[in-house]
């Protein structure tokens with residue numbers, strides 16, 4: 544089966560949706576998602592979205608992001624993200640996103656490693672509020688078709704130029720989609736790990752495809768572990784206890800209910816201290832006490848977290864809850880420039896799948912929704928600018944009969960085998976990079992000089 548689109552966007556989390564919303568209305572856009580439309584990590588984001596509060600906040604926001612990222616961030620990407628933040632929030636407000644307000648003024652909360660309150664939030668379901676509004680706006684667009692339960696299994700490439708994708712469609716059949724531009728907005732890699740806060744179908748497929756097609760990756764071993772997820776003996780996705788709970792005053796306790804760490808240190812530091820404490824105590828979790836937070840505040844600001852703890856048998860207004868670190872976020876990814884262009888022509892990557900260097904070695908809390916939106920909008924502008932050339936290149940390739948899947952169809956059809964081989968490929972690459980980084984004294988930040996100049 545063969546389909547044509549002007550632009551194919553793989554993934555309908557905030558990055559994919561915002562890209563579609565910012566593309567010209569005369570382009571036929573096909574969006575696909577591997578699972579249900581509301582099964583993306585974007586729907587799970589709890590804490591909020593960062594914004595530069597005012598011009599005086601620039602230096603502080605910049606330094607907080609760089610410090611959390613161990614100064615391995617790309618300063619140009621960080622600069623763009625911060626300077627675009629107010630415009631992005633204005634866009635969201637126009638799409639009807641509601642952030643907490645008091646007396647008509649936006650309210651700001653704080654999370655670990657932020658020196659000031661600069662995070663906008665909607666109760667503890669900020670991601671759901673933003674993503675459902677963007678999804679509704681996309682569904683109202685006549686030029687966008689969104690297909691659920693379609694999984695990209697490969698791209699179609701010739702001479703380092705991408706001409707579309709191969710997917711397993713909603714009927715389990717292999718279908719090719721040719722397009723002038725392909726956009727990867729495939730989210731993170733949590734599905735590769737036993738303990739993760741991510742949806743299990745987020746398995747980093749774009750990374751495996753990159754490795755097969757010599758598309759550059761950047762720091763695939765930079766994986767963030769979230770210090771506080773609700774400890775449970777049940778298998779499945781781990782429930783996040785947002786950092787803003789600690790930002791509002793919750794404290795971490797060891798088995799004797801004694802405090803052992805400054806809870807507002809960067810995530811990687813808090814994670815290390817928790818794991819150290821668990822080893823020392825011989826326990827499978829530590830405790831989080833919300834006692835310093837007034838009950839009214841817990842119920843109003845964190846209703847989702849409160850309800851989930853109650854479901855698990857803990858009343859956080861009266862007792863400590865058990866927490867454990869879990870895989871949470873992917874700072875590395877498909878290497879992109881400041882417009883989200885990958886090292887392959889006519890292929891863009893945005894959101895958690897991509898690495899533009901904003902987060903360095905460790906993401907500052909609540910920077911990822913913002914980063915996804917800022918760079919999705921830039922990708923859309925870049926594609927709109929160069930669309931005619933991309934279309935000409937596709938037309939020429941089609942005329943020369945150069946647009947084909949790279950593997951025989953039967954290899955794509957074996958779902959389990961393909962998934963297992965992709966997983967092995969990615970995990971091997973993560974290990975290889977980890978060793979390379981361990982052997983080098985400092986991590987060379989190659990991407991600063993990366994500027995796409997065409998295939």
Ligand SMILES: Cc1cc2nc3c(=O)[nH]c(=O)nc-3n(C[C@H](O)[C@H](O)[C@H](O)COP(=O)(O)OP(=O)(O)OC[C@H]3O[C@@H](n4cnc5c(N)ncnc54)[C@H](O)[C@@H]3O)c2cc1C
Nearest residue numbers: 554555556558577584585588590591695730894895911912
């Ligand atoms: C529990 C939790 C809490 C978080 N809290 C915050 C927060 O408070 N603030 C913040 O800034 N960030 C937070 N984050 C991180 C943030 O939510 C994500 O980084 C961000 O939403 C990623 O958006 P995305 O569009 O890149 O990917 P996602 O929203 O994950 O979307 C990925 C999409 O790609 C699709 N896909 C994947 N592979 C394929 C394939 N092969 N074929 C077809 N489709 C595919 C998926 O089905 C999905 O539609 C949190 C994350 C989690 C898990």
